[in-house]
Amino acid sequence: MNELEQLSDFIFNFDLEKTHYNVVETAKICVLDSFSAAVGASKDKLIVDIIGKYKEFYNFENENGISVWGHNVKLPVVQAAFLNAMMGHKLELDDVHTNSKTHIGTVVVPTAMCLAQYLKSSSKQFLEAVICGYEVMSRIGMGFGVSSHRNKGWHVTSTAGTFGAAAAAAKLLKLNVNETTNALGMAGTQSFGLWAFLEDSASSKILHPARAASSGIEAAMLAKAGMTGPVSILCANDGNLFKAMSDEYDLTMVTKDLGVVFEINNVDNKPYPCCRSTHCAIDSAIYLKNSYNIDIDDIEEVQIGTYLVGYKQCGLTEGSKNPRTSTEAKFSTPYTFATALINGNVSLEHFTTESINNENVQSLLKKVSVFSEEEFTLRYPMHWGCKAKIIMKSGNVYETEIKDASGSTYNPVSKNDIKNKAIPLLKVAYEENSVIEKILNIEKYTNLFLESFMTQEAQ
Numbered sequence: 001m002n003e004l005e006q007l008s009d010f011i012f013n014f015d016l017e018k019t020h021y022n023v024v025e026t027a028k029i030c031v032l033d034s035f036s037a038a039v040g041a042s043k044d045k046l047i048v049d050i051i052g053k054y055k056e057f058y059n060f061e062n063e064n065g066i067s068v069w070g071h072n073v074k075l076p077v078v079q080a081a082f083l084n085a086m087m088g089h090k091l092e093l094d095d096v097h098t099n100s101k102t103h104i105g106t107v108v109v110p111t112a113m114c115l116a117q118y119l120k121s122s123s124k125q126f127l128e129a130v131i132c133g134y135e136v137m138s139r140i141g142m143g144f145g146v147s148s149h150r151n152k153g154w155h156v157t158s159t160a161g162t163f164g165a166a167a168a169a170a171k172l173l174k175l176n177v178n179e180t181t182n183a184l185g186m187a188g189t190q191s192f193g194l195w196a197f198l199e200d201s202a203s204s205k206i207l208h209p210a211r212a213a214s215s216g217i218e219a220a221m222l223a224k225a226g227m228t229g230p231v232s233i234l235c236a237n238d239g240n241l242f243k244a245m246s247d248e249y250d251l252t253m254v255t256k257d258l259g260v261v262f263e264i265n266n267v268d269n270k271p272y273p274c275c276r277s278t279h280c281a282i283d284s285a286i287y288l289k290n291s292y293n294i295d296i297d298d299i300e301e302v303q304i305g306t307y308l309v310g311y312k313q314c315g316l317t318e319g320s321k322n323p324r325t326s327t328e329a330k331f332s333t334p335y336t337f338a339t340a341l342i343n344g345n346v347s348l349e350h351f352t353t354e355s356i357n358n359e360n361v362q363s364l365l366k367k368v369s370v371f372s373e374e375e376f377t378l379r380y381p382m383h384w385g386c387k388a389k390i391i392m393k394s395g396n397v398y399e400t401e402i403k404d405a406s407g408s409t410y411n412p413v414s415k416n417d418i419k420n421k422a423i424p425l426l427k428v429a430y431e432e433n434s435v436i437e438k439i440l441n442i443e444k445y446t447n448l449f450l451e452s453f454m455t456q457e458a459q
Helices: 003-013 021-040 045-057 077-090 105-119 123-144 146-151 161-172 177-189 196-200 204-225 241-245 276-291 308-314 326-330 333-343 359-365 374-379 415-426 432-440 450-454
Strands: 299-306 368-372 386-392 397-402
Touching (some): 003 177, 021 105, 021 432, 077 105, 105 123, 105 204, 161 177, 326 333
Antiparallel strands (some): 386 397
């Protein structure tokens, strides 16, 4: 069997009851973290406008309609998954599998939840689909070769995302091994997504998980209907996806320890609502602020050395150096460092126009220089770290090194921290405590949480 066929065999035979307790518990945490991040974005103006436009084109009010989270709106399953996945990426609070650089939850959780609602799947079937989606998406992402794939301009959340969504959908649709392989092949031929949005400060990044989710569902549906896909897409002589998108791909990563090591256990949870590559700098700023009596006005310059990908994403572009929009600020190491050093934290309120244009923040961020440093580049993607040095006008120097950002598997947050993160996000549309407890005890519901949760009226 080739790698795609081995993934399909894993998906078909995966059984929650034979899985370690920690994997199941982690899956529920991932669902909570991903769902709350999406709901927190449900009232964002762009999201509201998009949902309004989709209501015009997909007028669909019947018993098979699927919930658009945070809204009293139901749409066909593919469109609902598309919009819910889009919301999940909007606040930049969604989880990250660092070894593949994939934001898995924003793709896989909406895919599994929407399709499970449509199929009236059990909670067991739902969790199986989530775990299969995380496993496949992370392994495809690692196989791409993280640095080379990213440095060619590809956004792995979308390139690997179609595979993750197809895996989750195949499990819920109960495809056989051959059908599942065809679904994954069709997911691969729809692999897409580029980082050009960053240069233009475009808002289209959220399209990537959305299209990955809908494409993955459709790939599984088409396979169930009898369409075949390119089962050799990862190893073909002509049209090899990995070869087309990376100079450092590694097919062995796709199936290494498959079914033994579960990559869902290696997922980071983001404490700050911005690009993960800024988080080590934020942590360094908070540490320095809490450790020393630093007068912001007396700072001469700040130097931040990090890995090459982090520098390219959050320190190289004009938008990262002089951010004016929310998107630019979320991908700006100078801005997030300055914000953290002044405020002691970085939260959603710091990405408003007023906060971005704050005089003190703007003055300080212009003193911050970011550069790539080989030691961090060599540790990446296993470790996303940086060094920060503050040089004062007096000549005093304050510095620190962050090897792993808070929320990583090497510097984890607690289950209680994730629950506390979810509370204000869920309050945007739901009774948050009820939702949290239902997700964390999902196995008690025979028919998912359809009657008691998914049909709950959004505020």
